[in-house]
Amino acid sequence: MKAAVWMGKKKMExxxxxxxxxxxxxxxxxxxxxxxxxxxxxHLYNGLIPTLEKGDILxxxxxxxxxxxxxxVRKTKxxxxxxxxxxxxxxxxxxxxxxxxxxxxxTNPNAHIAEALMxxxxxxxxxxxxxSGGYAGGQAQYVRxxxxxxxxxxxxxxxxxxxVLFLSDIFPxxxxxxxxxxxxPGRSVVAVWGCGPVGQFAIRSAFLLGAAKVIAIDSxxxxxxxAEKAGATAIPSGDDVMExxxxxxxxxxxxxAIDAVGMEAHGSTYDDVKQTLKMETDRPFAxxxxxxxxxxxxxxxxxxxxxxxxxxxxxxxxxAKGVTIKTGQTHMQRYLHPLLALVEAKKIDPxxxxxxxxxxxxxxxxxxxxxxKTDGCIKVVLDPSR
Amino acid sequence: xxSSTPRQAPRRxxxxxxxxxxxxxxxxxxxxxxxxxxxxxxxxxPASELYAFWRKVENLQLVIKEPVSITATSEEESHWVVTAxxxxxEWDSLIINDExxxxxxxxxxxxxxxxxxxxxxxxxxxxxxxxxxxVALEYDPPGGKLGVFVAKLAGEDAGTQVYxxxxxxxxxxxxxxxxxxxxxxxxEPQASAKGKK
Numbered sequence: 277m278k279a280a281v282w283m284g285k286k287k288m289e290x291x292x293x294x295x296x297x298x299x300x301x302x303x304x305x306x307x308x309x310x311x312x313x314x315x316x317x318x319h320l321y322n323g324l325i326p327t328l329e330k331g332d333i334l335x336x337x338x339x340x341x342x343x344x345x346x347x348x349v350r351k352t353k354x355x356x357x358x359x360x361x362x363x364x365x366x367x368x369x370x371x372x373x374x375x376x377x378x379x380x381x382x383t384n385p386n387a388h389i390a391e392a393l394m395x396x397x398x399x400x401x402x403x404x405x406x407x408s409g410g411y412a413g414g415q416a417q418y419v420r421x422x423x424x425x426x427x428x429x430x431x432x433x434x435x436x437x438x439x440v441l442f443l444s445d446i447f448p449x450x451x452x453x454x455x456x457x458x459x460x461p462g463r464s465v466v467a468v469w470g471c472g473p474v475g476q477f478a479i480r481s482a483f484l485l486g487a488a489k490v491i492a493i494d495s496x497x498x499x500x501x502x503a504e505k506a507g508a509t510a511i512p513s514g515d516d517v518m519e520x521x522x523x524x525x526x527x528x529x530x531x532x533a534i535d536a537v538g539m540e541a542h543g544s545t546y547d548d549v550k551q552t553l554k555m556e557t558d559r560p561f562a563x564x565x566x567x568x569x570x571x572x573x574x575x576x577x578x579x580x581x582x583x584x585x586x587x588x589x590x591x592x593x594x595x596a597k598g599v600t601i602k603t604g605q606t607h608m609q610r611y612l613h614p615l616l617a618l619v620e621a622k623k624i625d626p627x628x629x630x631x632x633x634x635x636x637x638x639x640x641x642x643x644x645x646x647x648x649k650t651d652g653c654i655k656v657v658l659d660p661s662r
Numbered sequence: 663x664x665s666s667t668p669r670q671a672p673r674r675x676x677x678x679x680x681x682x683x684x685x686x687x688x689x690x691x692x693x694x695x696x697x698x699x700x701x702x703x704x705x706x707x708p709a710s711e712l713y714a715f716w717r718k719v720e721n722l723q724l725v726i727k728e729p730v731s732i733t734a735t736s737e738e739e740s741h742w743v744v745t746a747x748x749x750x751x752e753w754d755s756l757i758i759n760d761e762x763x764x765x766x767x768x769x770x771x772x773x774x775x776x777x778x779x780x781x782x783x784x785x786x787x788x789x790x791x792x793x794x795x796x797v798a799l800e801y802d803p804p805g806g807k808l809g810v811f812v813a814k815l816a817g818e819d820a821g822t823q824v825y826x827x828x829x830x831x832x833x834x835x836x837x838x839x840x841x842x843x844x845x846x847x848x849x850e851p852q853a854s855a856k857g858k859k
Contacts, residue, residue, distance in 0.1 A: 281849030331852030
């Protein structure tokens with residue numbers, strides 16, 4: 277089969293690799309019909325996530341048709357059309373039973389590596405680093421999916437792939453980011469740093485949850501334009517964001533701040549240099565600004581991905597203002613059914629963020645474009661049949 | 663631990679004192695000279711079930727990641743063959759303490775390639791968390807202290823091995839299978855590198 281393979285910093289290749297096979301009794305094999313490039317794939321592409329290896333197949337946003345099931349699979353059947361959430365969960369450990377799915381204890385075979393860095397290991401992830409399990413990803417024609425009865429959600433209707441594909445990650449991720457803001461309907465003002473795909477879904481989800489106002493911050497005009505289409509007020513990023521936010525909120529500041537940027541924020545030469553010299557792992561420019569700008573007793577919600585150690589974080593402001601921080605990989609299985617229902621009820625059309633549709637064979641060019649944010653690129657969907 | 667020598671005893675005194683030597687004559691790792699490892703996991707299964715799995719020592723072949731062959735030779739005894747970084751090592755293991763649902767303790771018999779003594783305890787965790795499974799292990803590493811150092815560099819230190827074993831036990835008991843990526847699809851250069859192994 278064809279698969280998009282990471283071959284080093286800023287180097288992707290489409291290779292012919294062996295088809296996946298059932299390795300564990302609860303596995304299934306999915307023939308991928310649509311897959312996408314995620315913002316966190318860009319962190320991997322740029323070599324910023326430790327323990328990725330040359331030859332790893334990327335991709336954690338994918339859907340398709342079940343073509344084979346392991347002997348212990350009960351619910352999922354061959355022929356099912358499914359969207360697969362990017363976090364792999366066993367459904368049986370104490371975290372899973374509390375719906376803390378992305379903290380599953382039993383799906384990372386390399387948990388001891390993650391624990392060396394973080395103390396404890398979260399769930400295994402598709403197409404991520406070996407520290408996160410090293411599972412082959414879904415930017416491929418076929419993919420092995422462990423715990424077939426726990427992750428994949430069956431799509432019963434004939435709704436097009438593009439409208440449900442983002443249930444695999446960014447829609448639930450944006451939704452959980454908004455849910456984490458403790459929005460009081462009709463009153464809360466939410467500021468969202470980053471109008472990439474997760475930011476776009478966070479903005480739309482904040483409105484679905486009743487936010488009175490959403491202010492979107494991004495340096496790229498077309499991303500701001502897409503945010504405004506959803507009803508947000510968009511402002512350019514920069515050093516004057518604090519004053520602008522105060523001016524727009526009667527001096528109160530936003531009740532909640534969402535950092536949908538993560539570790540590769542632009543705007544700080546200090547961080548560019550330190551990250552290049554490996555003196556810090558992440559460039560937390562957006563996070564710092566969100567910490568400073570959020571209202572007293574407000575909430576900081578961080579769906580943006582961070583990998584390690586952050587520099588010059590104004591934690592004093594967080595403490596003194598009594599800010600609540602909510603973060604984490606998305607507890608995907610909580611959101612699959614409710615959000616599918618929203619899509620089927622036409623409350624939201626997730627395909628609105630797609631700007632590029634390209635064959636899987638052109639994945640290397642698509643990565644380069646998405647990374648550089650050229651050609652108005654916001655979201656790339658790959659067609660594995662081509 | 664299996665050793666009757668207090669762990670806090672200064673090593674020099676205990677190993678030089680004849681009385682102490684006698685006290686530890688039947689003990690696998692005399693004078694507590696080997697490294698000591700304690701690792702724990704919490705498993706959402708009753709202690710009785712986990713104890714029963716462990717007590718049938720051949721079951722441990724399912725959860726120990728390194729190539730291992732365990733043959734029960736009697737109710738209390740088993741023969742172990744492990745492929746270690748330094749080659750194959752063998753020993754006979756004897757269960758010296760057995761409290762159903764609570765504790766199993768063992769030590770190696772005389773003549774072991776790697777003398778070892780250890781225990782596993784099963785204790786109820788708070789609320790509905792399940793059972794805390796705690797392993798303590800003491801051993802004389804092949805190659806002595808240098809062997810431990812080299813093994814650590816190679817990422818194969820015994821503490822990690824014990825921990826990986828416990829994590830695999832937890833996954834098998836809770837999820838019914840042990841997570842793996844061995845044999846999955848992979849691109850070059852890894853595919854060729856794996857083929858050569």
